[in-house]
Amino acid sequence: MNWVINNLGLIWSLTLDHVALAVPPIILGFIISIPIGWVANRFHASRGVLLTISGLLYTVPSLPLFIALPAILGTGILDPINVVVGLTIYAVALMVRSVADALAAVDAGVRQAATAMGYSAWQRFWRVEFPLAGPVLLAGLRVVSVSTVSLVSIGSVIGVSSLGYLFLNGLQRNIIEEVASGIVATLLIAVVFDLLLVLAGRVLLPWAKADPTAKRAWRKTVETAIAGASAGGSVVDDPAVSDPSMAGR
Amino acid sequence: MDLFLDGFAWIFDPAHLSGPGGIWARIAEQLSYTFGAVAIAAIIAIPLGLWIGHTGRGRDIAVLCSGGLRALPSLGLLIIFALGIGIGFKAPLLTFVILAIPSLLSGAYAGVEAVDKRTVDAARAQGMTEWQVLTKVELPLGLPLLIGGIRSGVLQVVATATLAYFASGGALGVFINDGLKTRDYAELIGASIVVTVLALVLEGIFALLQRLFVPRGVTAGQVTEVRSRSVRPRAVVGSPIQEGK
Amino acid sequence: MIEFRTVTKKFPDGTVAVDELSLVLPARQTTVLVGSSGSGKTTILRMINRMVEKTSGDIEIDGEDIHALNPVKLRRSIGYVMQNSGLLPHRKVIDNVTTVPVLNGVKKAEAREAALTLLDTVGLDRSLAERYPSQLSGGQQQRVGVARGLAADPNILLMDEPFGAVDPIVRSELQQELIRIQRDLGKTIVFVTHDIDEAFLLGDQVVLLEKGGRIAQQGTPAEILSKPASDFVATFIGADRGRRALRVEVVNGRNVVVDEDGRPTGVLQS
Structure with a gap:
């Protein structure tokens, strides 16, 4: 514990670095994946291709990706941009499937009712489909958040400052408390992010609490996403989630 | 792009390929970690997952644990084990087992849970014992998801096994470590390409396996709704992966 | 008045759902399209608000070709009630009812006021206004669906098996309610069902459809009952059986x- 107490300042500043590296990929990944997921859902032929590409992107291990990105982007190897871009790629890879599944899970009857009432396609997307996709999108976003926060530390291997520094430095100096404090701080960030997302869901999606269908779809997606989301792992193909008729059961 | 050419040149340099400490040997180490860790994790997680899925007991705890384990940074875990139980292959192996457990566990129980409850009821009504319900109905029908969990675990470990060198545990990360130390970018890129290709090959194999293990009959009967364009063709429960079609 | 003139609908997969249909639906009356599945009744209904586009022929509302109109505008001027209500689950009951007026640019407060009156019209307690659809029973949801269909005070109301998914007792209540509402409001209602009893109960005019949207017989319930045009009609209406x-x-x-x-x-x- 002595080490921790003597180095609270360091832990805090590394935590801030860690957060600064984790937030942009989560937000960018969400924004970028909306149009891609929409295309995947809207044009059936594109779905397989887009989801395969995003699945393969997610298969690329993180350390090699951080190493290869400078060669592709022309950035310096120590540039934090590499980590942000790399994590954004993972976030998009995870999120595209969530968006496509979430939109597919919107009840066809509701969509038709919206059309029948005279929503234009644009209005229908933003006022009906997107909000109704909310619970599943949020579930996907929670998985992206956890995965991103835990992956940031890999960046420290190529010298980008984050809580991962505590792991490497702790290894070199043989200080177990230092490594442990890094793990605990990472977990805390993940928990705080998750709570913030859940809170955002409560505020933005008040109806989801009342709607058993939405609840079920949400739960299902969280679990499937948990089965699939992993650092450099692949996304499990759960037919129950990719199937709109099932998700509405 | 020249850097990638340098990387390939590094890979195909015969001096790097064979021998102890060569690329093939490191690939073998990487794969040993992968399948070793997933095998151990499977022994622990699959029976537990099937039990949770079948009885419905303890699933909230399982979800919570899976999520928690997922948030653990693997690098930190590996290093703390290396400091705790010493360097060598044990610390990485233990890390990778922990890494693989959530995927396998949730794959197993999600697979069993995804089976239509009416099918399970019908099986019970016909006089199957609980064991028979599990082995003859829930397991075969849940197999695609279970294999999905294994696939996910394997990929996660094969990607992360690169970190084993932090505990002096060998595997392909050794090249990355060398490359970082000596600023040999060809070696860095070359090793990265090898790790990535390895992961993609395993992904391909498992995608194929998952498709093969979908029970016959479950894939049949796709319904197409013709009434309106906006309704997409409905997949049927347990239909195979849509990718690559 | 809605008029179909030799209208054909062929789906991309080659099925001809409606084949050269000519039909007049008189204003301020209830026309019931009845037939078994595959008779094209829903397709016919959906061609009226262009949810389904005709392949050939003409469809006119009060002499105006609907294909000259913007489909989105057209839909806002026509009420639509469907099976399982199709309510927006993320909007409260009141906001579901005000959807179309608000789309049409009516002020929210104004629309809400009108919507509360509509809840009375369809026999729903005003206290349900602030609930979400999932918190209502099936019958209540269906009443909200009817209120929503009426909210923009359209001349035409399309109803696609609106009472198909509720239990028989509730269905009978809803049918009586619709008869009462129609007596008060006098809309041009096009009602689709596969239930011949419902058709005879609600329809001023009943159109009996065979496969491919061909008209097997068209007339008042009494005309059809007294003189079935074919064996198909006789069997369908059960003229020789029971009550x-x-x-x-x-x-x-x-x-x-x-x-x-x-x-x-x-x-x-x-």
Whole structure:
């Protein structure tokens, strides 16, 4: 514990670095994946291709990706941009499937009712489909958040400052408390992010609490996403989630 | 792009390929970690997952644990084990087992849970014992998801096994470590390409396996709704992966 | 008045759902399209608000070709009620009812006021206004669906098996409610069902459809019952069975009406 107490300042500043590296990929990944997921859902032929590409992107291990990105982007190897871009790629890879599944899970009857009432396609997307996709999108976003926060530390291997520094430095100096404090701080960030997302869901999606269908779809997606989301792992193909008729059961 | 050419040149340099400490040997180490860790994790997680899925007991705890384990940074875990139980292959192996457990566990129980409850009821009504319900109905029908969990675990470990060198545990990360130390970018890129290709090959194999293990009959009967364009063709429960079609 | 002139609908997969249909749906009356699945009844209904685009022919509303109109605008001017209500689950009951007026640019407060009155019209307690659809029973949801269809005060109301998914008792209540509402409002209602009893109960005009949207018979319920045009119609309406095949027996000097099995259903008043 002595080490921790003597180095609270360091832990805090590394935590801030860690957060600064984790937030942009989560937000960018969400924004970028909306149009891609929409295309995947809207044009059936594109779905397989887009989801395969995003699945393969997610298969690329993180350390090699951080190493290869400078060669592709022309950035310096120590540039934090590499980590942000790399994590954004993972976030998009995870999120595209969530968006496509979430939109597919919107009840066809509701969509038709919206059309029948005279929503234009644009209005229908933003006022009906997107909000109704909310619970599943949020579930996907929670998985992206956890995965991103835990992956940031890999960046420290190529010298980008984050809580991962505590792991490497702790290894070199043989200080177990230092490594442990890094793990605990990472977990805390993940928990705080998750709570913030859940809170955002409560505020933005008040109806989801009342709607058993939405609840079920949400739960299902969280679990499937948990089965699939992993650092450099692949996304499990759960037919129950990719199937709109099932998700509405 | 020249850097990638340098990387390939590094890979195909015969001096790097064979021998102890060569690329093939490191690939073998990487794969040993992968399948070793997933095998151990499977022994622990699959029976537990099937039990949770079948009885419905303890699933909230399982979800919570899976999520928690997922948030653990693997690098930190590996290093703390290396400091705790010493360097060598044990610390990485233990890390990778922990890494693989959530995927396998949730794959197993999600697979069993995804089976239509009416099918399970019908099986019970016909006089199957609980064991028979599990082995003859829930397991075969849940197999695609279970294999999905294994696939996910394997990929996660094969990607992360690169970190084993932090505990002096060998595997392909050794090249990355060398490359970082000596600023040999060809070696860095070359090793990265090898790790990535390895992961993609395993992904391909498992995608194929998952498709093969979908029970016959479950894939049949796709319904197409013709009434309106906006309704997409409905997949049927347990239909195979849509990718690559 | 809605008029179909030799309208054909062919789906991309080659099925001809409607084949050269010509049909007039009179204003301020209820026309029921009835037929089994595959008879094209829903397709016909959806061509009226262009949810389904015709392949050939003309469809006119009060003499105006609907294909000259913007489909989104057209839909906002036509009420639509569907099976399982199709309510937006993320909007409260009141906001579901005000959807179309708000789309049309009516002020929210104004629309809400009108919507509360509509809840009265469809027999819903105003206290339900702030609930989400999932917190209502099936019958209540369906009433909200009807209120929503009426909210923009459209001349035309399209109803696609609106009472198909509720239990028989609730269905009967909803049917009576619709008859009452129609007596008060006098809309041009196009109602789709596969239930012939419902068709005879609600329709001023009943259109019986065969496969491919061909009209097997068209007329008032009495006309169809008294003179089925074909064996198909006779079988479909069950003219020879149960309580459609009534006869008169003289008991105690009075004319008692009995059904096929001889069970009395009433006494003729002379």
